[in-house]
Amino acid sequence: MAEATPIRPLPAASVETWHREADVVIAGYGIAGVCAAIEAARAGAEVLVLERTSGWGGAAALAGGFIYLGGGTPLQKALGFEDTPENMKAFMMAALGPGADEEKITDYCNGSVDHYNWLVDNGVPFKESFYGEPGWETPFDDGLMYSGGENAAPFKEVATPAPRGHVPQMTGKRTGEKGGGYMLMKPLVETAEQLGVVAEYDMRVQRLVVDETGRVVGIVAKQYGTELAIRARKGVVLATGSFAYNDEMVQQYAPRLIGRPGAAIEEHDGRAVRMAQALGADLAHMDATEVAFFGDPQLMVRGILVNGRGQRYVNEDTYPGRIGQETLLRNENQAYLIIDEAAYEEGCAATSSTPFFRFPPKWAAETVEELESDMGLPAGTLQTTVEVYNRHAENGEDPVLGKREQFVKPIGLPVAALDLRGCTAGFTLGGLRTSLDSEVLHVSGEPIPGLFAAGRCTAGVCAGGYASGTSLGDGSFYGRRAGIAAAKG
Incomplete structure (x- = not known):
């Protein structure tokens, strides 16, 4: 889809009127935006946030709320888990x-405990409770x-x-509607x-100046169809999310x-990626994607799980997002779950955050040969697949893919x-290449003066694989860095 409005940078000399201005925009x-705003304001900057929708939150407020943190956080220690x-x-x-x-990963891991403490100090609640069941997320308020x-x-x-999936405590969660995010x-x-950050809503950013x-x-x-020029005395921070809903960019x-x-x-x-590209910004990992899999863990x-050739291709006890990536990216989006009657009934009776992914079987048979046909x-x-699996499962083993003994039967x-064919969807992980201080980098490797970015419009800690919480994790972590750096000017 072609851009409806100009995206090339606007020369400041051509701006007749600055309609608004702040130190950091x-x-x-x-x-990413809220964490940048907090740190910029704490650094003494006047902060203005431009939000496209009619309220704060973005994709984060709809997410399950995992923040990927570790290295020995107080919550990990309180629950008896050692990490470094x-x-x-x-x-x-x-x-x-x-x-x-x-x-970036070294930096993120070294700062993880401090980041956890920062979140707690800013009012984010974590319950000292561990959820150890398979699942996309906890159906309760475990931390x-x-x-x-x-x-x-x-x-x-x-x-x-x-x-390392740290989840803010919340009651009345509704997956995909109002989660821990x-x-x-x-x-x-x-x-x-409280720090004096001002937010303007229904603002669709168009181009940089x-x-x-x-x-x-x-x-x-643009706000309600009116084009506005907003001056940033010290810096602009881009924190507008991924390009998952830009058909042209996804195709490319x-x-x-x-x-x-x-x-x-x-x-x-x-849009933010394109705006920065127009200034010569470098990109990274643009083909990387998280893939949700619509199956109940x-x-x-x-x-x-078997593919279109009747072969197992992933250990079923792993992170569901990894199952999604293996299914879509390496097995032509072909997946079937082979399960016996007793196991199906047991699984349906278990507590889950995603019971709506419990589909009825499409085929049922008295023998594997009949099911295969x-x-x-x-x-x-x-x-052959079932025979090999069962032979080793009798001993509680899975030498082919390494499923844990407790789930091998x-x-x-x-x-x-x-x-489960076609039961996948996802979002993009690639974006603007940034420094450890969240400076947007030019293709030359040098920072673009005055421009910072964080969150899913950037290439964060994920390059190909994914773990739940890394988006909210590096978005908040490097959002803070963006706010600090932008406030310095």
Whole structure:
């Protein structure tokens, strides 16, 4: 879709009237924007936030609320889990690649405990309770959970497992509507307001304003159809989210997601990325995507997932987002859950945050051979897969993919298959390349003066893989850095 309005930078000399001005102007009032606003205000800057919608929150307020933190946070310690920045880094480097930014991940891990304390000091509540069941997120108000497959193969062999999904405490959660992310955003916005941060809503940012030296000195936005020039005396921070809902950009950079945007909001249109690109900004990991998988983990761990060839391709006890990536990116979006009647009933009886992903079986049969035929799989493929799995499962083992012993049980009879083909959606992880101080980097490697960015419009700690909480984690962590750096001017 072609840009409806100009995106090239506007020369400051051509601005006849500055309609608003502040020291630091922030585009976007999600997690990255609010953290930038707090730190900029604390540094003594006058802060103005421009938010496209009619209220604060962005995608963060709709999220489950995981913030990926570790290295020995007070919550981890209180619940008996040992972790170090080095252990956290070992996992992140293995799980978030290929091409993970080691410098950024090292920085993030070393600052993780301090960041947890900062969030708590700013009113974010965490309950001293651990949720250890398989799931996309806790259905309760627990404060800690495994959120990236840390305790599953292959990562449990790379780093000592430690749960790092920190979830703000909240009652009355509704997945995808009002989750723990709301309770992350609410106290932070209240803190920003107490610090004097001003927010203007229904502001659609259009283009950056640069002076004769190439420094970013403002931003052009539209409010109710009126174009406004807003001056930034010290810096502009871009925090407007991903490009998951920009069809043209998805087709260009992350074509596997064509027609499958999800886990984001439609305002994630990539505008900030394009605005910075027009200044020569560098990009990174634009093909990287998180992939949600519409299967209930309580069912998946009790069966085996097979692809369109009747073969297992991922350990079913791992992080569901990893299952989604393996399904969409490496198995042509073909997936079936093979599960026996007893295991299906047991899974449906378990508590889950995603009971709406408990689909009825499409096929059921008295034998695996009959099920294989009904599914249209090549003769012998599913039978061989189940036979090999069951042979080792009798001993509580899974030497093929390493599923944990507690979830390894032979597939019995009668047996059924859930049709999970096409049950994926996702959001983009790539974006603007930034420094550790959240400066937007030019393709030359030098910072673009006056321009900072954080959150999903940037390439954060994820380069290929994903763990739940890394978006809110690096968005809040580097949002803070953006606010501090922008306030310095």
